[in-house]
Amino acid sequence: MTEEQSAVLVTGASGGIGAATARLLLDRGHDVVAHHGRRREAVDALVSHAESMGRRCWPVQADLGEMSGVQHLVSEVDRLLVEHDSLPLKGLVNNAAKLLGPSFDAADPDDFDLYLAINARAPFFLTQQLSRRMTTGGSIVNVSSAGVHFSSPGDIVYAMSKAAVEALTRHAAEALAPRGIRINAVVPGFTDNGHPAFQDPAIRTYMAGFSVLDDVAAVEDVARAIGFLLSEDSRRTTGTLIDVSGGSTLGARPRTAGKVSLRSVVEEVAPLVPAPGASAQDEHVG
Numbered sequence: 001m002t003e004e005q006s007a008v009l010v011t012g013a014s015g016g017i018g019a020a021t022a023r024l025l026l027d028r029g030h031d032v033v034a035h036h037g038r039r040r041e042a043v044d045a046l047v048s049h050a051e052s053m054g055r056r057c058w059p060v061q062a063d064l065g066e067m068s069g070v071q072h073l074v075s076e077v078d079r080l081l082v083e084h085d086s087l088p089l090k091g092l093v094n095n096a097a098k099l100l101g102p103s104f105d106a107a108d109p110d111d112f113d114l115y116l117a118i119n120a121r122a123p124f125f126l127t128q129q130l131s132r133r134m135t136t137g138g139s140i141v142n143v144s145s146a147g148v149h150f151s152s153p154g155d156i157v158y159a160m161s162k163a164a165v166e167a168l169t170r171h172a173a174e175a176l177a178p179r180g181i182r183i184n185a186v187v188p189g190f191t192d193n194g195h196p197a198f199q200d201p202a203i204r205t206y207m208a209g210f211s212v213l214d215d216v217a218a219v220e221d222v223a224r225a226i227g228f229l230l231s232e233d234s235r236r237t238t239g240t241l242i243d244v245s246g247g248s249t250l251g252a253r254p255r256t257a258g259k260v261s262l263r264s265v266v267e268e269v270a271p272l273v274p275a276p277g278a279s280a281q282d283e284h285v286g
């Protein structure tokens with residue numbers, strides 16, 4: 001299958017890592033289904049980018065916290081593939097997520113259910129349903145987090161939801177292999193997704209302190225790893241993780257601020273400034 005003849009669904013294409021991934025895939029010749037939650041304008045920029053290169057990018061809105069939203073996204077992908085000459089689905093990037101928190105002490109059952117619904121249930125059912133639309137050569141990439149691999153009680157529910165994503169990656173790999181479909185995950189550490197907190201020197205230094213390399217990651221660093229896992233260059237790779245956290249999971253450095261959550265640092269140093277089009281309750285910092 002040539003890349004010119006295939007589509008990839010990127011969930012959360014309105015966010016930092018999702019938009020960078022969608023852009024990279026368009027640049028490589030794929031058509032992209034660009035899922036978004038509340039930020040349509042971010043996906044409109046991708047549509048313009050695609051059009052400027054003669055490629056196609058189709059926005060689809062869906063709330064992935066609800067099963068009806070997951071089903072709507074699956075139906076829209078089906079409709080688009082059929083409408084466009086039965087275009088094959090080459091890839092799925094399970095990137096959309098609710099970031100950070102809530103803490104061990106503060107979490108309540110509603111929080112818990114919401115994080116698990118968006119971050120783990122949606123990727124599971126998108127993988128189950130959309131892998132049926134893929135043929136040999138299909139590739140699924142999940143986006144996990146370095147937060148799974150070090151202790152941060154302030155973000156325990158987020159970390160649990162991402163641990164489920166890593167389990168999905170491992171267990172689905174064997175189920176999908178007979179159909180020639182691969183599934184892997186990337187593990188980002190702190191990645192500048194455009195949230196204003198990344199511009200605050202104190203917060204940025206705190207975040208960079210988790211890595212053994214300089215600074216935090218750029219969204220393109222994560223997108224390139226996702227692009228590799230979607231490509232034929234990784235055709236013998238399935239059921240595994242690619243760590244793009246700059247060594248944050250090594251536990252090699254003393255923490256810059258002790259065992260506190262990023263949320264507490266952000267709130268202490270610079271109260272969260274809402275991202276464009278988002279409410280003050282949003283967590284768009286990794």
Ligand SMILES: NC(=O)c1ccc[n+]([C@@H]2O[C@H](COP(=O)([O-])OP(=O)(O)OC[C@H]3O[C@@H](n4cnc5c(N)ncnc54)[C@H](OP(=O)(O)O)[C@@H]3O)[C@@H](O)[C@H]2O)c1
Pocket residue numbers: 011012013014015016017018036037038039040062063064065094095096097098099118143144145146147187188189190191192193283284285286
């Ligand atoms: N940035 C980091 O430091 C970091 C570190 C480790 C892992 N990660 C992971 O990387 C991935 C992308 O993160 P990011 O930094 O790019 O975050 P981001 O800029 O905040 O983007 C998050 C994306 O998820 C979508 N989303 C959130 N809740 C949703 C819902 N209920 N229904 C539908 N869509 C929803 C958002 O859509 P709308 O904005 O349109 O609502 C947005 O497109 C996530 O899986 C995150 O856990 C990020």
